[in-house]
Amino acid sequence: MGANNPTQELFLFEEMKRGKEYAFDFFFNYYYSGLCVYAQKVILLREEEVKNLVQDVFLKFWHDREKLTIHTSVRSYLFVSVKNRCFDFIRKSNKEQKFQELTDKDDIEDNTFDSYVLSELEALFNESLKKLPERCREIFELSRFQGLKNGEIAAKLNLSEKTVENQMTKALRILRTELRDYLPLFLLFEYFHFFR
Numbered sequence: 001m002g003a004n005n006p007t008q009e010l011f012l013f014e015e016m017k018r019g020k021e022y023a024f025d026f027f028f029n030y031y032y033s034g035l036c037v038y039a040q041k042v043i044l045l046r047e048e049e050v051k052n053l054v055q056d057v058f059l060k061f062w063h064d065r066e067k068l069t070i071h072t073s074v075r076s077y078l079f080v081s082v083k084n085r086c087f088d089f090i091r092k093s094n095k096e097q098k099f100q101e102l103t104d105k106d107d108i109e110d111n112t113f114d115s116y117v118l119s120e121l122e123a124l125f126n127e128s129l130k131k132l133p134e135r136c137r138e139i140f141e142l143s144r145f146q147g148l149k150n151g152e153i154a155a156k157l158n159l160s161e162k163t164v165e166n167q168m169t170k171a172l173r174i175l176r177t178e179l180r181d182y183l184p185l186f187l188l189f190e191y192f193h194f195f196r
Contacts, residue, residue: 009074017065024062028075032058035082038117044085053089057081075163079117110187121186128178132171139164140171 013100015023016194032054055077070077119194128135142148142156150168179186 006073013070013074016062017068017079019065024065027061027078028058031075031078035078037182038079039082039086039186041081044088045089049089053085054082057085080101117185119181124179124182125175125186128175132174132176136167136174139167140175143168 012023012026016027035054035057036050038049039045039053046054060076061081129140132140139153139157142153143150148156150164151163153159154164157164158174176183
């Protein structure tokens, strides 16, 4: 079951509102890592601060479950909650200059939040793609962007299928290494198919 399926997510959310802990556990296990990565890498908080903040968001999510109404998705609700909780933390820590910098950069409405995160991921992915060797990158792009199979790539580039397979393996290894700290976010926002 994937939380990105709206029907399944709605069912789980309604189950959680009825006090079903398995539904809450699913959301926690599915989103926790991505939320931590977001707070640590995008909002730029320390790891210990991040864990406390994200856990606080989930505690409130469970505590307020019966009166919660979510108009977008659980994913968007949780990410926006973490963003707001981070900003509250920065304000209370008297880091006003840092808060102003973040709010100037991140002045976005809830309904555009997914687009904002996706643009950040796209930029990260494109930067990592540039680090692939030329032939390796060409093969990866033909496979993932144009949907060509290994045999078709081999014929197009006059290579053996084994060479194409080796180059794809190399590309995936490099990208996973380059983006390892962000993989939970890529998973949540459906970029993960690039790494399969």
